[in-house]
Amino acid sequence: MDIKKQIIDRIAENHLFRSGSPAFKEKLEKEANLTRIHKGQVLFIAQEDADKFYIIHTGWVKLFRETFDGTQAIIDILSQNHMFGETSIFEDDAYPFSAEAIEPSEIISFPLSLLKNEIENNPAFSIAMLSSMARYRKQQDLEIEHRTLQNAPQRIGCFLLRLANQEHKGPITIHLPYDKTLVASRLGMQPETFSRALSKLKDATGISVKGSTIEINNLSDLSGFSCAACSSEFPCQDLKKETV
Amino acid sequence: MDIKKQIIDRIAENHLFRSGSPAFKEKLEKEANLTRIHKGQVLFIAQEDADKFYIIHTGWVKLFRETFDGTQAIIDILSQNHMFGETSIFEDDAYPFSAEAIEPSEIISFPLSLLKNEIENNPAFSIAMLSSMARYRKQQDLEIEHRTLQNAPQRIGCFLLRLANQEHKGPITIHLPYDKTLVASRLGMQPETFSRALSKLKDATGISVKGSTIEINNLSDLSGFSCAACSSEFPCQDLKKETV
DNA sequence: CGAGGGTTTGAAGTGCATCAAATAGTGTGG
DNA sequence: CCACACTATTTGATGCACTTCAAACCCTCG
Numbered sequence A, B: 001m002d003i004k005k006q007i008i009d010r011i012a013e014n015h016l017f018r019s020g021s022p023a024f025k026e027k028l029e030k031e032a033n034l035t036r037i038h039k040g041q042v043l044f045i046a047q048e049d050a051d052k053f054y055i056i057h058t059g060w061v062k063l064f065r066e067t068f069d070g071t072q073a074i075i076d077i078l079s080q081n082h083m084f085g086e087t088s089i090f091e092d093d094a095y096p097f098s099a100e101a102i103e104p105s106e107i108i109s110f111p112l113s114l115l116k117n118e119i120e121n122n123p124a125f126s127i128a129m130l131s132s133m134a135r136y137r138k139q140q141d142l143e144i145e146h147r148t149l150q151n152a153p154q155r156i157g158c159f160l161l162r163l164a165n166q167e168h169k170g171p172i173t174i175h176l177p178y179d180k181t182l183v184a185s186r187l188g189m190q191p192e193t194f195s196r197a198l199s200k201l202k203d204a205t206g207i208s209v210k211g212s213t214i215e216i217n218n219l220s221d222l223s224g225f226s227c228a229a230c231s232s233e234f235p236c237q238d239l240k241k242e243t244v
Numbered sequence C: 001c002g003a004g005g006g007t008t009t010g011a012a013g014t015g016c017a018t019c020a021a022a023t024a025g026t027g028t029g030g
Numbered sequence D: 001c002c003a004c005a006c007t008a009t010t011t012g013a014t015g016c017a018c019t020t021c022a023a024a025c026c027c028t029c030g
Helices: A002-012 A022-031 A086-090 A112-121 A123-149 A152-163 A180-186 A191-205 A219-229 B002-012 B022-031 B086-090 B112-121 B123-149 B152-163 B180-186 B191-205 B219-229
Strands: A033-037 A042-044 A052-058 A061-066 A072-078 A098-101 A105-111 A172-175 A208-210 A213-216 B033-037 B042-044 B052-058 B061-066 B072-078 B098-101 B105-111 B172-175 B208-210 B213-216
Touching: A002 A022, A002 A033, A002 A105, A022 A105, A022 A112, A052 A112, A072 A180, A072 B123, A086 A112, A086 B123, A105 A112, A112 A123, A112 B123, A123 A152, A123 B072, A123 B086, A123 B112, A123 B123, A152 A180, A152 A191, A152 A219, A180 A191, A191 A208, A191 A219, B002 B022, B002 B033, B002 B105, B022 B105, B022 B112, B052 B112, B072 B180, B086 B112, B105 B112, B112 B123, B123 B152, B152 B180, B152 B191, B152 B219, B180 B191, B191 B208, B191 B219
Parallel strands: none
Antiparallel strands: A033 A105, A042 A098, A052 A105, A061 A072, A061 A098, A172 A213, A208 A213, B033 B105, B042 B098, B052 B105, B061 B072, B061 B098, B172 B213, B208 B213
């Protein structure tokens, strides 16, 4: 219970929930449900009736949709402090995608009704929600652009840049947050293509790769290579920094 | 003035603006600016200071971003009753893309400040705005999926299905709303690819093509072919039907 | 009629996917 | 701590889809 309170307190600090009413925060805390889920566990599937929304405490969750033949389209892969499932409010209470843990994770769930209520009764909150959705929208626009204009090595480079802390000078060390196979599908390519594209990127930009650890020696080489085919100037803001 | 009033009245009927306060509608009418623009005319470019948002009365407008070397990524192509530029409210008052007329068009512009005000002061309106953005978000998710999972002929078929009036039984005649070259870039492919993919689609589904007129004889052949690689069941809702 | 843009067709190249197989890495039970 | 099983990753070979470059065609409009 104590842990739960701590978690809620931290969540309450983020941009969206800061605008929540005290009553809302109280209810959040009361109705929060912290669950540990294992790798591969499915939280919900697309079209299912939606009655909860989720925030990730630890771990990683992928959002995806699939066709009849089982091909998956990864919509997003989320980590700590990210919220998902909340848009079903606007989708006749059906989840618009499926969600599955890709690592052992701790997930907090809340009744969607709380959110709905707060949106309807607290204008400041609904405005905060608007700006949260606007941020997501911008990110999606960028995603489409990336997939249209960048080739495989460039997309990987761009992904690495967004993982890197761009303030830092000098060599930067990055750990891929999950399976290379998953990074590949997150970037819309096959695992084999990812592997080959990564070594092309290595040759082109002088990064070094050992397993899932990647060292960037020269940030501007990397950004020069990756961002050439992108309309936004470097650094391509990581819109994910603001988490909710 | 009379024409202007008529236009505003029609706009006021749509989902988003129905939630506007009477004072808001009044101000909209007073501050509306109807402009005729010619093909190729640019309304604004990305990053420019935003002080207006737009609604299309007649014609077509493309939204796009471009890289240094001039390559364009088409974000969307919009027609009658669609709104654009409004998201700059959430982007530090800078347009996140450029907008250009692709046909002679009549465009109505309004001060962004009106919208900002209404969002801040009319909770019902900000909720309507939320649901409008949620709709857009869903559409973008679908767009990414299409580009990932569908091949060129399938994407064209899907595009045609969304143009067609799906209620209608029997043969359906469609006119491409703008240049094939533009349709191609809207679908993320080259004009040559479009041309070849269209004839593949013709062979596969029995549609007939004469210039920019396309006749669909058997809707289910077309949807069977195109929607096989898509997670949503046919008919892929045209989320654009609700225009704003 | 002739100019110019849009569209189609052809030929060749590139990038990514696919299938198959080898290799590296990880966790398990002995 | 090792051997085994299993999964993740890499590598190779091949094919397909789309792009690119070039040229022809077609349509419209002065």
